[in-house]
Amino acid sequence: MPFKHHVFLTKSVYTCFWAIAVIAVISMASCSQESNDNIADLIVVNGRILTVDQTFSDAEAVAIRDGIFIAVGSNDEVEPYIGTGTTVIDAAGKTVIPGLIETHTHATRVVSRELASGVPFEQLNSIEEIQNWLREQANQTPAGQWIRIPRAEVTRIREGRIPTSAELEEAAPDHPAVFIWQYADRQIQVLNPAAMAAADITADTQAPPGGRIVVDEYGEPIGRLEDSGILTERFLRQHEYSEEEYMNGLERLFGHYNRMGITSIHDNSTDEEAFRIFNIMQDEGRLNVRVTLTMRMEGLDGTVEGTESVIRNFNLQYREGNDWVRVGSLKFRMDGGILYGTAYMRDPFGETAFDLYGIDDPDYRGTPFFDPQEVENIIYAGHKSGWQISTHVTGDAGVDVILDAIESINHRLDEDQRIYRFRLIHAYFAHQDAADRIRKLGAGVDTQPAWYRMDADALVNALGDDRMQRFIGLDTWNRAGVKITINSDHMMGYDANTSLNPWNPFLTLYTAISRRTTGGEVIGPDQRISREDALRMMTIDAAWFDFSEDRRGSIEAGKLGDLAIISNDLMNCDEEEIADIRSLLTVVGGKIVYVAEQSGLFVQRR
Numbered sequence: 001m002p003f004k005h006h007v008f009l010t011k012s013v014y015t016c017f018w019a020i021a022v023i024a025v026i027s028m029a030s031c032s033q034e035s036n037d038n039i040a041d042l043i044v045v046n047g048r049i050l051t052v053d054q055t056f057s058d059a060e061a062v063a064i065r066d067g068i069f070i071a072v073g074s075n076d077e078v079e080p081y082i083g084t085g086t087t088v089i090d091a092a093g094k095t096v097i098p099g100l101i102e103t104h105t106h107a108t109r110v111v112s113r114e115l116a117s118g119v120p121f122e123q124l125n126s127i128e129e130i131q132n133w134l135r136e137q138a139n140q141t142p143a144g145q146w147i148r149i150p151r152a153e154v155t156r157i158r159e160g161r162i163p164t165s166a167e168l169e170e171a172a173p174d175h176p177a178v179f180i181w182q183y184a185d186r187q188i189q190v191l192n193p194a195a196m197a198a199a200d201i202t203a204d205t206q207a208p209p210g211g212r213i214v215v216d217e218y219g220e221p222i223g224r225l226e227d228s229g230i231l232t233e234r235f236l237r238q239h240e241y242s243e244e245e246y247m248n249g250l251e252r253l254f255g256h257y258n259r260m261g262i263t264s265i266h267d268n269s270t271d272e273e274a275f276r277i278f279n280i281m282q283d284e285g286r287l288n289v290r291v292t293l294t295m296r297m298e299g300l301d302g303t304v305e306g307t308e309s310v311i312r313n314f315n316l317q318y319r320e321g322n323d324w325v326r327v328g329s330l331k332f333r334m335d336g337g338i339l340y341g342t343a344y345m346r347d348p349f350g351e352t353a354f355d356l357y358g359i360d361d362p363d364y365r366g367t368p369f370f371d372p373q374e375v376e377n378i379i380y381a382g383h384k385s386g387w388q389i390s391t392h393v394t395g396d397a398g399v400d401v402i403l404d405a406i407e408s409i410n411h412r413l414d415e416d417q418r419i420y421r422f423r424l425i426h427a428y429f430a431h432q433d434a435a436d437r438i439r440k441l442g443a444g445v446d447t448q449p450a451w452y453r454m455d456a457d458a459l460v461n462a463l464g465d466d467r468m469q470r471f472i473g474l475d476t477w478n479r480a481g482v483k484i485t486i487n488s489d490h491m492m493g494y495d496a497n498t499s500l501n502p503w504n505p506f507l508t509l510y511t512a513i514s515r516r517t518t519g520g521e522v523i524g525p526d527q528r529i530s531r532e533d534a535l536r537m538m539t540i541d542a543a544w545f546d547f548s549e550d551r552r553g554s555i556e557a558g559k560l561g562d563l564a565i566i567s568n569d570l571m572n573c574d575e576e577e578i579a580d581i582r583s584l585l586t587v588v589g590g591k592i593v594y595v596a597e598q599s600g601l602f603v604q605r606r
Contacts, residue, residue, distance in 0.1 A: 038080070038081055038083075039065070039081060039082075039083030039084070039085070039086060040063035040064055040065045040070060040071070040078075040081040040082065040083070040086050041064055041065050041066065041085075041086065041087065041590050042063070042064045042086065042087045042088075042089070042561070042587065042590050042591075042592070043061065043062070043063045043064070043078055043081060043082055043086055043087070043088050043089070044061060044062050044089045044091050044096060044563070044565070045060070045061045045075050045078065045079075045088065045089070045090055045091065046060065046061070046075065046090050046091050046092055046093060047059075047060060047061065047062075047091030047093070047094060047095070047096040047565065048060075048091075048093060048094065048095045048096065048569070049061070049062055049072070049095075049096040049555055050095060050096065050097050050098075050535065050555075050570070050571065051072060051098075051554055051555040051556060052097070052098050052535060052536060052539045052540050052553065052554040052555065053540075053554050053555070053556050056532055056536075059072045059073055059074070059555070060073070060074045060075050060078075061073060061074060061075045061077070061078035061079075062078065062096070062555055062563070063078050063081040064561035064587070064590035065081075065590070066590070067560065067561050067589035067590045067591075068558065068559065068560065068561055068590070069555060069556060069557050069558065069559050069560075069561050070557055071557060072555055072556060072557055082606060083606065084606055085605070085606060086605070086606045087592070087603065087604070087605050087606075088603070088604045088605075088606060089565070089585065089601055089602070089603050089604075090601060090602040090603075090604075091565050091601065092600060092601060092602070094565050094566065094567075094584065094600075094601070095565070095566050095568070095569050095570055095571070096555070096563055096564070096565050096566075097261065097535065097539070097563065097564055097566060097570065098539040098540070098552070098553055098554050098555050098562065098563060098564075099261065099262070099263025099264060099539075099552070099562030099563055099564060099586070099587070099588060100260070100261045100262045100263060100264075100505045100538050100539065100564065101262075101263070101264040101265070101266075101485075101538060101539060101542035101543060101552070101553060102257065102262050102264070102265045102266070102487055102488065102490070102503065102505060102538075103265075103266045103268075103446055103485040103487045103542045103545055104266060104268045104425070104446055104448065104485075104487035104488060104489045104490075105265050105266065105267060105268060105487070105488065105489075105490040105491075105503065106267065106268060106269060106270075106489070106490060106491040107250065107253055107254075107265060107267050107291075107490070108250070108267055108270055108274045108277075109269075109491055109492075110253060110490065110491060110492060110493065110494070110499075111246060111249035111250050111253055112246065112249075113492060114249065114492075114493075114494070115239060115241040115245060115246065115249055116238040116239055116241070117148065117238070117239070118239040119137070119148075119150070120493070120494070121150050121151075121492045121493035121494075121499065121500065122150050122493075122498070123150075123152070123156075123493065123498045123499070123500065124149070124150060124152045124157075125152075125156055125157060125158060126157060126158040126159060127157065127158075127159050127163050127167055130149060130152065130157075130163050130167075130171075130179070131163075131167060131168075131170065131171035132171075133149065133150070134147065134149060134168065134171040134172045134177055135171045135172065137172075137175075138171070138172040138174070138175045138177075141175055143174060143175065144175070144176070144198075145175065145176075145237075146175070146176045146177070146178065146195065146198070146235050146236060146237065147172060147175050147176070147177045147178070148177075148178055148180065148236055149163075149168075149177065149178065149179040149180075150492070151180070151181070151182070151492060151500060152179075152181075153339050153454075153455070153500070154181065154339070154356070154458075155339050155356075155454070155455040155458035155459060156454055156455065156458070160355075160356065160458060162179060162181050162188065162190060163179055163190055164190065164223070165190055165191060165192055165193065165196075165222060165223025165224065166223075168190060168191070168192035168195075168223075169192040169193050169194070172192060172194070173192070173193075173194065174194060175192075175194060176191070176192070176194045176195035176197075176198040176199075176235065177191070177192045177194065177195055178190065178191050178192075178195050178232060178236070180229075186227065186336070186340060186342065187226070187227055187228075187229050188224065188225070188226055189224070189225040189226075189228070189229065189232060190223055190224055190225075191223045191224075191225065191232070192223065193223065195223075195232070195235075196221060196223055198235060199231055199232050199235060201213065201221055201225075201231060202221065203215065203219050203220050203221065205221070205231070207225075207228050207231075208227075208228055208230050208231070210227055211225070211226060211227040211228035211230075211231075212225070212226040212227065212228065213225055213226075213228060213231075214226065243277070246277065247277060247280065247281055247286065250277070250278075250281065251281065251286050251288075252494070253494055254287070254288050254289045255288065255593075255594070256494055256495075256496065257289055257503075258288055258289065258583070258586045258588070258593045258594040259496075259582065259583055259586070259594050259596075260496055260503075260504060260505055260506070260582065260583055261505065261564030261566060261582075261583035261586055262289060262505060262586075263289060263290065263562040263563075263564070263586065263587075263588045264289060264290040264291075264292070264542075264543075264552065264562065265289050265290070265291055265292070266291075266292045266293075266294055266328060266487075266545075266546070267291055267292070267293050267294065268294045268331070268425070268489075269294060269296040269331055270293050270294065270295065270296060271295065271296060271314075272314060272315060272316055274293055275293055275316060275320075275321070275325065275327065278291050278293070278324075278325040279321075279325050282324045282325055287324055287325070288588055288591075288593040289588065290323060290324050290325075290326075290552075290560075290562075290588070291324070291325050291326070292326050292327075292328040292546045292548075293325070293326070293327050293328055294328050294329050294330075294331045294390060295314055295316070295327065295328070295329070295330050295331065296331055297310050297311070297330055297331060297332045297378075297382075298310070300332060300370075300378060302370050302371070302373075302374025302375075302377055302378065303374075303377055304377045304380060304381045304384075305381075307377060307378045307381035307382065308381045308384075308385060311330065311381065311382065311385045311387065317386075318330075318386055318387045318388060319547075323551065323552075323560060323589075326546070328388065328546050329387060329388035329389055329390040329423055329546070330382045330387045330388070330389055330390065331389075331390045331391065331392065331425070332378055332389075332391050332392070333369050333391070333392040334368065334369060334370065334375060334391045334392060334393040334398045334401065334402060335366060335367055335368050335369060335392075335393055335394055335395050335398040336366060336367045336369075336394065337394050338394050338395070338428055338455075338459065338463075339451075339455060339459075340357070341353065341356070341357025341358070341359055341364075341366070342366050342367040343366045343394035343395035343398065343428065344365060344366040344367060344368040344393075344394075344395035344397045344398040344401070345365045345366050345395045345396060345397050345429075346365075346395075346396045346397045346400070346429075347365070348362060348363050348364055348365050349364055349365065349366070349462075349463070350362070350463075350464065352461065352462055352463070352464060353462040353463060355462075356458070356459075356461075356462040357462070365395075365397060366395050366397070366398075368397075368398060368401065372401050372404060372405065375401055375402065375405045376404075376405040376408055376409060379391075379402075379405050379406065379409060379419070379422075380405075380409050383409065383419050388421060388422075388423070388546075388547075389419070389422055389423070390422070390423030390424075390425055390446070391422075391423070391424065391425060392425045392426060393424055393425065393426060393427060394426040394427070394428050395428070395429065396428075396429040396431060396434065399424060399427050399429075399434050400434065402422075402424060403434065403437045403438065403441065403443075406419050406422055406441050406443070407437075407441065410441070419441070419442075420442045421442060421443065421444060421544070421545065421547065422441065422442075422443040422444075423443070423444055423446055423545055424438065424443060424444065424445050424446065425446045425447075426446070426447060426448070427445045427446075427447055427477075428447065428451075428471055428472060429467060429470050429471060429473065430470045430472075430473025430474075430476035430477055430527075431470065431473075431476070432476060432480065435476050435477050435479075435480035435482055436480055438477070438480070438482045439480050439481045439482050443482075444482060444483035444484065444485065444544065444545055445477050445482055445483070445484050445485075446484075446485050446487065446545065447472055447474070447484065447485075447486060447487075448472070448486070448487060448488060448489045448501065448508075449472055449474070449486055449508050449511035449512045450488050450489075450501055450502050450503075450507060450508055450511060451472065451489070451501070452471055452472040452511060452515070452517070453507070453511040453516070453517055453518055454501075454502070454517075454518060456468055456471060456517045456521070456523050457517045457518065457519040457521060459471065460521075460523055465523070468523045468524060469523060469524035469526075469527070470524065470527070471523070471524065472527070473524070473527050474486070474512055474527055474528075474529045474537075475526055475527045475528065475529055476527065478529055478533060483541055483544050483545070484537050484541060485537055485538070485541055485542040485544075485545050486508055486509075486512055486534065486537045486538060487508065487538075487542075488501050488502060488503035488504075488505075488508060489501045490502075490503035504579070505538060506578055506579055506580070506581040506582070507579045508538070509531075509534045509535065509538065509570070509578055509579075510575070510578040510579035511579075512528075512529055512534040512537070513528060513529060513530070513531055513534050513575060513578060514528065514575055514576075514578075515527055515528045531570060531571055531578075532571070535570065539553045539554060540553035540554045541553070560589060561587060561588075561589055561590040562587060562588050562589065563586075563587050564583040564584075564585065564586045564587070565583065565584045565585045565586075565599075565601060566581050566582065566583055566584060567580075567581050567582045567583070567584055567596075568580070568581045582596065583596070584596045584599040584600070584601055585599055585601055585603075
């Protein structure tokens, strides 16, 4: 591609570096195998290695030295690299894949929220489950102390609604209890009578500007507050925690990721403090996943000057760091979310969506946070400042605004200065015209199959079958030649399958391949993709999104030595078994970071 902008030039530096590394590896392989320089630190033999290279070729063995793949091929081809001190892993015919790249987590928030709340996150899927959880907490919480119920998405509550004040009172009559449903700048709180009394919220209480205290026909509060969090925030005590506790929490979370074959993540809305913490962990040998940080832009006013000011305040440069911790793109929010009725849509939500979202305007199309000119200003300022740009954009009209802005900016620039690899985060509703534009612009789509799995059963009733046929429309993007990365948007909880957004990568792969919801439905079967394409979207294509496809994402000589030996044959097992796959052994940079207790693998140090 003729693009020669600073982003590409920065990438070119690394391309040259790794090209030299590859040449060195090849030269090394051609020398006498008796040389110590040819002895690998770690070798895997007898595997079915899915290299995910350009031809998706298989191999039998792989060798790693100094954290880099130095040989990939047959057992006989790799055997000469075994020497004194080499760790040899007999994969016993198991499938080996490149280390998985989870391109959308909120790892720092997962840990900080759990430490601050003092209560492990639990997925609550019905009013009854919420009440049972509340009763259990009330039994072990001192009288008068507030209880905050874990976040639950209304689309995942069987009753299709949030609990009432009376239902909270039934479960915990003597403790102030609050359920908070929040997204971006929209918040609803439900308080039981004990909480209303503790916060002294009465018929005489005034709501804050822009907020609302919902009352009954007699003017008495019913226990529902809208955008009025200031009335209760002083009661929702947050636990304090040390930096060491924070790093311990991250180390624990990353250990969970390793157990599922994840070797790299993108922390997808973070800041300079996280960059500092991750570097400390790396220096102390406590970082077992590679981290790309997406920098969250806040306080934007929609002007070029204002955006440039926000960027200068980061005190970090794009791509600063190393292969363990690196600064990635800038991120801003274009619209809200589809679970909350604030995604910016081409067509009105319609009357079928009124009950789920609490709206009554037949022309309502969602909430764009910036107008088209402001979007163009923000993207231009970020690009001009030398950064890769990404945006949270869920609705199809929001995607149109982003693409219009990129096209307008590129029209004013020389071809070698144009925006490249813009990252559309979410982009939930696929259209062929948008797909063609995204491909032509060299942009990519970062999206979450698990949201389809968890929410499509509820959303189809509100949004209609036509929209949901295109929800998480992987095949539409894929057939158009758009680069796609699939991930979880993990934001609460540690467990792979019961977190707020389940981050189990094999559940992500299963959903992309089967397109089956939790209710067993297949809405939009044409959007299913192949197993090969799905794996690419979590490996080599995921690496494309931060310009690292020349260093990771496939098992090839000269690339970072990240891999996982998994429990089933991903390419040939029964489709329903895919979600149950686990890592038996995970390697990051040539170091074994996880071995399952009953892996069945033979690991020998020569």
